[in-house]
Amino acid sequence: MLAEKLLFFAGAGAISEAMLKGLLEAGVVPAEQITVNNRKNRERLFQLGQSYGIHISQQREQEIAAADIIILAMKPFDIHQALQEIGANITPQQMVISVVAGVSTETIESQLVEGVAVIRAMPNTSSFVQASATAISRGKHATIEQLEQGKQIFAAIGSVTEVEEQQLDAVTGLSGSGPAYIYYVIESLMQAGQQVGLSEETCRELLIQTLYGSAKMLKVTGKNPQELRRQVTSPNGTTMAGLAVLEQGDLPDLLKKAVEQATRRATEMGQEISAMQPT
Numbered sequence: 001m002l003a004e005k006l007l008f009f010a011g012a013g014a015i016s017e018a019m020l021k022g023l024l025e026a027g028v029v030p031a032e033q034i035t036v037n038n039r040k041n042r043e044r045l046f047q048l049g050q051s052y053g054i055h056i057s058q059q060r061e062q063e064i065a066a067a068d069i070i071i072l073a074m075k076p077f078d079i080h081q082a083l084q085e086i087g088a089n090i091t092p093q094q095m096v097i098s099v100v101a102g103v104s105t106e107t108i109e110s111q112l113v114e115g116v117a118v119i120r121a122m123p124n125t126s127s128f129v130q131a132s133a134t135a136i137s138r139g140k141h142a143t144i145e146q147l148e149q150g151k152q153i154f155a156a157i158g159s160v161t162e163v164e165e166q167q168l169d170a171v172t173g174l175s176g177s178g179p180a181y182i183y184y185v186i187e188s189l190m191q192a193g194q195q196v197g198l199s200e201e202t203c204r205e206l207l208i209q210t211l212y213g214s215a216k217m218l219k220v221t222g223k224n225p226q227e228l229r230r231q232v233t234s235p236n237g238t239t240m241a242g243l244a245v246l247e248q249g250d251l252p253d254l255l256k257k258a259v260e261q262a263t264r265r266a267t268e269m270g271q272e273i274s275a276m277q278p279t
């Protein structure tokens with residue numbers, strides 16, 4: 001039962017906050033069962049403690065010993081140091097969930113006591129509002145039951161898709177980084193709306209609802225995006241005029257390159273980090 005588990009977040013940044021806020025709002029884990037730790041920024045820990053009523057780390061070794069699930073949420077290049085600090089304190093009775101981009105379960109397992117279960121997941125920052133798209137896979141020591149526990153955590157803060165671990169870099173490039181691509185488009189449309197005479201506030205309100213409505217249409221109707229696009233596009237109308245301009249550039253190619261490049265970067269970081277592994 002997730003409600004009885006003690007969670008220890010190693011990392012107190014954007015994704016940890018998004019996850020713990022989502023989990024608390026979902027009511028699946030009480031605040032007193034969550035401890036958050038970071039490297040040195042105590043002010044950040046106090047801020048999280050004040051905002052969410054969670055424990056902020058005081059005595060890391062004891063807190064890790066007491067935890068059922070340790071969530072690794074530091075930057076990829078900080079993971080070796082973190083595992084050197086805490087890896088030896090984690091036992092096979094506990095379980096590790098890593099959301100660190102690019103870093104394989106094999107790399108993580110090799111710095112832990114033999115037999116510790118590692119689940120690797122790639123959520124996104126929409127965890128904050130329980131709307132993450134998370135993909136998940138399990139390392140060699142993790143059982144189906146442990147994977148299910150991992151899924152329960154992410155299901156409380158959005159959707160969960162099980163994938164082969166080798167697909168997680170592609171997931172990172174698509175939906176892990178994905179919110180940033182969407183925000184970039186919205187930023188550009190906000191500027192465009194102001195250019196044609198609307199106020200910033202009106203643009204924001206209209207665009208949020210347009211984005212929300214489009215996502216809801218995709219989800220509720222189950223139709224493919226091409227079909228929904230066709231429904232908006234009247235012959236010789238406004239949408240056709242707008243889309244004709246978009247087609248002068250090659251948006252599909254740009255997006256393809258962006259996702260490929262982000263995926264490649266995840267793989268590259270994973271390889272570099274694996275090669276840096278302390279012996």
Ligand SMILES: NC(=O)C1=CN([C@@H]2O[C@H](COP(=O)(O)OP(=O)(O)OC[C@H]3O[C@@H](n4cnc5c(N)ncnc54)[C@H](OP(=O)(O)O)[C@@H]3O)[C@@H](O)[C@H]2O)C=CC1
Pocket residue numbers: 010011012013014015016037038039040041042044073074075076078081082083085099100101122123124125176
């Ligand atoms: N942001 C996102 O959209 C997503 C991020 N991720 C992954 O999550 C991870 C964290 O990303 P994000 O939250 O954005 O990063 P942030 O930079 O916001 O936070 C990183 C956190 O890790 C802490 N940290 C560094 N070293 C250690 C250590 N040795 N022990 C404990 N904590 C440590 C930092 O502490 P301090 O500040 O004190 O240095 C900081 O709190 C990354 O690996 C990223 O790939 C996954 C999905 C989405």
Ligand SMILES: O=C(O)[C@@H]1CCC=N1
Pocket residue numbers: 101172176177
């Ligand atoms: O930018 C990054 O590296 C992380 C991984 C996915 C989203 N943010």
